[in-house]
Amino acid sequence: MLDTIRLTNFKAFADAEIPLGRLTLLTGLNSAGKSTVLQSLGLLRQSGDAGLFGDEDEGGFLLNGTMVDLGTGQDVLHEDYVPVKGTERGIALALDADGTEFRWAAEYHAENDLLPLRSGAGQSGLPLSLFDRGFQYLKAERLSPAVSYPRSHEAAIRRGFLGCQGEHAVNFLRHHADDLMVEEPLRHPAVDSAGLLHQVDAWMREICPGVNLEASAIDGTDLVRLGYQFGTAGPLASNRPHRPTNVGFGLSYVLPIVIACLSAGPGSLLLLENPEAHLHPRGQTRMAMLMAAAAAAGAQLIVETHSDHVLNGLRIAVKNKTLPHTDVRLLYFHRSAGRVEILSPNVGPDGMLSDWPDGFFDEWENSLDQLLD
């Protein structure tokens, strides 16, 4: 498990230490640096996947790649950086994972998108959860509902990666529909079968009652198709599944999140950016309960959110003893005197918070005050 991320001169952060829990919520104002935390991990993973952490002489940060596109050195270097003579502080990332510190420091080249690691600063060994098969990074902007999705054996099956936009989720579901068994506490009690497809169906019904999924390959192509059935009984009802393009945004957007949570085993690392996008409030709360169950099953989740329903879903999961309160870390990012500050209210065993910093999910109350005034 990752215990801490340290960002030095990386985008919005001059020097920040970010403590993580088994399930961490990154919350706070827009442009406060939440996605930047996820991007730092995406950057490490894509650099490692490109073989740039193997040999110190050829190692480096690959700024643009399969997970993040950060630009060049000057885009990434913290804009208030002042070089200090005699010291070699540039862009650096560090992780504490299971008692070991991993640190990478790069040379600065304004125009380059490959920043070589400083000599002697290369890291021997890599934190397992970040480079393991169970790693998923689902971004805020996911694939819109589509008639077909890519069928990549390499990404979805061999690497088990759902894609940063969830583009491989349907193929993953098609391939593992019956062979991937969902274990407690992720198993939904409403269905007997532990098979991935039945479990995904059951959790999707928490969000959209009555829905059933069907994922199949399209013969003679490199594409897969997803169909939604709603089990309606009207005179014109047919068994023909509806196309994703005809069922709204919410289901397509949340499907990769549900699959990521249900397939996450112990040691997995899930980075989820705004998983609540396009979901109605109750769906957001239920999805948070699923995320809590994934954490209780041994995965680590780092979740950026603007949703108080996600926060409340987690608090309820703690109160219901799905997840110990000590496993939840709330981080509130806000700016103070131009710098990003991070506050961390605690969650108690009853789901209550130790404190509510100004601006931390207090808008509902602010609006109510105005309405009742």
Ligand SMILES: Nc1ncnc2c1ncn2[C@@H]1O[C@H](COP(=O)(O)OP(=O)(O)OP(=O)(O)O)[C@@H](O)[C@H]1O
């Ligand atoms: N090189 C840099 N130096 C300093 N600040 C930077 C640099 N690059 C980006 N930023 C700042 O980082 C912030 C963007 O951070 P990020 O995308 O992580 O926000 P966020 O908290 O995820 O926002 P949202 O809630 O809208 O998704 C902006 O304030 C931007 O000015």
Ligand SMILES: [Mg+2]
């Ligand atoms: Mg963001």
